[in-house]
Amino acid sequence: MADAVAADGDRMNTFVDGLTWLLDGDNWGGPTGVGTRLIEHLWISGAAVLLACVVALPIGLWLGHLGRGGTLAINISNVGRAVPTFAILALLYMTPLGLSVWTTIIALVLFGIPPILTNAYVGMREVDRDAVEAARGMGMSGTQLLRGVELPLAIPLIMGGIRLATVQIVATATLAAVISGPGLGRIITSGFGRQDVPEIIGGAIIVCLLALVVEGLMAWLERVVDPMRRARRRRSRPDRDRGMPLMQEEVVSGA
Amino acid sequence: MALSGPVHTATLTDNCLVRNDWVCGEYIRTRQDEIMDALGQHVTITVVSVVIGFAVALVLAVVARRVGWLRGAILGTSTALYTLPSLAMFSLLLPFTKISATTVIIGLVLYSLTILVRGILTGLDAVPDDVREAAIGMGYDGLRLLRKVELPLALPAVFAALRVATVSTVALTTVGMIVNHGGLGNLINRGLSSNFHAEVLTASVLCVVLALIADALLLGLQRWLTPWRRTVTA
Numbered sequence: 251m252a253d254a255v256a257a258d259g260d261r262m263n264t265f266v267d268g269l270t271w272l273l274d275g276d277n278w279g280g281p282t283g284v285g286t287r288l289i290e291h292l293w294i295s296g297a298a299v300l301l302a303c304v305v306a307l308p309i310g311l312w313l314g315h316l317g318r319g320g321t322l323a324i325n326i327s328n329v330g331r332a333v334p335t336f337a338i339l340a341l342l343y344m345t346p347l348g349l350s351v352w353t354t355i356i357a358l359v360l361f362g363i364p365p366i367l368t369n370a371y372v373g374m375r376e377v378d379r380d381a382v383e384a385a386r387g388m389g390m391s392g393t394q395l396l397r398g399v400e401l402p403l404a405i406p407l408i409m410g411g412i413r414l415a416t417v418q419i420v421a422t423a424t425l426a427a428v429i430s431g432p433g434l435g436r437i438i439t440s441g442f443g444r445q446d447v448p449e450i451i452g453g454a455i456i457v458c459l460l461a462l463v464v465e466g467l468m469a470w471l472e473r474v475v476d477p478m479r480r481a482r483r484r485r486s487r488p489d490r491d492r493g494m495p496l497m498q499e500e501v502v503s504g505a
Numbered sequence: 506m507a508l509s510g511p512v513h514t515a516t517l518t519d520n521c522l523v524r525n526d527w528v529c530g531e532y533i534r535t536r537q538d539e540i541m542d543a544l545g546q547h548v549t550i551t552v553v554s555v556v557i558g559f560a561v562a563l564v565l566a567v568v569a570r571r572v573g574w575l576r577g578a579i580l581g582t583s584t585a586l587y588t589l590p591s592l593a594m595f596s597l598l599l600p601f602t603k604i605s606a607t608t609v610i611i612g613l614v615l616y617s618l619t620i621l622v623r624g625i626l627t628g629l630d631a632v633p634d635d636v637r638e639a640a641i642g643m644g645y646d647g648l649r650l651l652r653k654v655e656l657p658l659a660l661p662a663v664f665a666a667l668r669v670a671t672v673s674t675v676a677l678t679t680v681g682m683i684v685n686h687g688g689l690g691n692l693i694n695r696g697l698s699s700n701f702h703a704e705v706l707t708a709s710v711l712c713v714v715l716a717l718i719a720d721a722l723l724l725g726l727q728r729w730l731t732p733w734r735r736t737v738t739a
Contacts, residue, residue: 264600331669332716334676336690337709340697344705421590425680428592429697438596442683447600454596458589465588 268451277452282436284456290432291460295423298355299416302362306415307408310367314374314404315396323371330364335422343429354431358422362415369411373404402477409475413468420464424457434460521703529703536704540692544711547688550606550681551674551719554613558670561614562621567651569622570629579622587619591680599684609681616677617670624666628659661734664727668720675716689715 271277278284313319339357347353377400385399427435437453440446473479521529533540565583569576586594594612602608632655640654656663679690687694689708696704728734 261600328672331672332676332713332720334679334690334693334709334712336679336682336687337693337705337712340693340705341709343697344700344702417588421588424590424592428683428694435590435592438592439683441596450596450599454593457593458597461588461590461593462585465585 264447264451265455267448268455271448271452272455277449282440284434284437287432287434287436288456288460291420291423291434294351294354294358294426294432295416295420295464298358298362298419298423299412301355301359302366302415302419303412305359306363306366307370310370310411311374311396311401311404311408314371315392315400317375320371320375323368327364327368330361335361335425336428339425339429339431349430351432353429354423354426354433357426358419361422362419365414365418366408366411369407369414370404373407373411374400376407377403405478406472406476409472413465413472416468417461417465420461525700525702527702527706529707532703532707540707540711543689543692543708544715545688546606546686546691547675547678547712547715550609550613550678550686550688551671551715554610554674554678555617555667555671557610558614558617558621558674559667562618562625565618565622566625566629569626576626580626583615583619583622586615591616591677592683595680595683604684604686606681606686608684609678609686612681613674613677617674620666620670620673624669625659625663627666628662629655631662632658657731660727660731664723664730668723671719671723672716675712675719679712 272284280286310323313323335357338360339353342353342357343349345353347356381399381403382395385395390398423433424435424438426433427437427439430436430439434453434457438450438457441449441451441453520531522531522535565579569579591612594615595608598608598611602611636654636658637650640650645654679687679693681687682690682694685691689712692708693705695701696708
């Protein structure tokens with residue numbers, strides 16, 4: 251392996267070879283082609299993000315709403331950081347799950363849960379207490395308070411957690427290749443196995459591109475779904491000023 | 506034919522290695538040397554990465570504070586680097602640094618930058634302007650202001666970032682196994698390919714223990730370096 255790299259000499263050539271490999275249509279087709287791996291990577295990451303949200307959001311939001319379980323909600327992220335992704339993938343692979351696609355998905359979900367849960371909790375706790383008190387004073391019930399006041403105000407942090415989890419899941423999905431799992435990482439490991447440097451570099455380039463595109467999309471989504479930002483924009487246009495952008499329809503009817 | 510069963514159990518020593526148990530004292534006893542070697546490599550790679558990462562982050566943070574327009578560029582670049590999956594990062598460094606510990610260390614330094622630069626900037630930004638002006642009035646300037654006034658006051662935020670970066674680095678070092686320099690990750694990888702339960706579990710647990718010890722050590726160091734906070738909280 252080291253010889254194969256050394257023999258190449260010129261480093262820029264290595265990257266050009268990698269790009270050439272990636273742009274070669276022949277490498278995209280077939281059951282182990284870039285196309286198949288990309289689709290595997292996307293659907294597995296997508297499924298894991300959804301599952302992680304389904305598990306972590308209700309717990310994080312509810313704990314934040316009640317103001318309980320802070321130690322658990324915060325520490326789960328610290329524990330998540332200390333456990334190596336590679337170790338979890340290896341351990342899960344050695345259970346009866348083995349080569350099944352669920353091995354990868356479970357590992358991805360496990361690493362997606364902590365950031366979502368912690369951010370949802372912190373987001374709910376950091377909602378302006380005055381706003382919560384005011385809403386209570388208006389006679390809002392717990393559920394109305396959660397949906398009408400706390401949730402909209404907590405959205406930026408909640409989305410921050412989902413963005414972090416998504417980026418992490420896309421990265422972890424790459425690592426699944428070391429247990430012969432699905433995804434784009436397989437191009438890199440196959441390159442290592444065959445000592446094919448252009449394949450390694452080509453695989454690494456597309457993995458990085460995907461990660462950056464996902465990060466960019468999530469940053470955009472984070473901005474778009476922030477209700478307070480929409481409200482601020484509405485307010486800046488006087489002709490569409492609706493008075494109190496903080497209040498949404500259900501809040502007003504609840505009072 | 507009927508005898509073959511008992512004969513086999515009599516010739517094979519029955520221990521946890523043969524049974525491929527997850528928890529196996531015999532494994533730790535017989536492979537002590539290679540476990541210590543892997544542990545040593547893991548600690549070395551982690552410490553070198555965090556120390557270099559901290560030095561680079563400190564310079565970047567100070568530059569970002571002095572040169573306003575660079576702030577966004579430094580934060581943006583380090584965030585982008587952080588999103589790159591480790592397997593790809595190590596692969597892209599391969600043409601430059603080959604199969605070596607350097608490949609892993611450079612990758613880990615780049616990952617630690619996001620957390621460390623942000624932490625140091627948060628800490629320095631939080632130093633009250635009054636304090637800074639008073640120090641300047643007393644004749645502190647440049648490096649001395651940074652070293653004697655700004656950094657000590659920024660320590661809590663800096664240490665928070667340092668702990669997160671160190672714990673993440675301990676975990677990420679395992680991926681270095683792709684270039685044969687992953688410390689305990691090498692053991693996990695080998696155990697994985699030979700279906701050796703005890704090797705994988707022992708190395709994994711050691712990784713987590715290592716991260717916890719590093720975290721505790723840094724917490725102790727922080728308490729020792731910020732005695733004024735210790736007396737306040739006690």
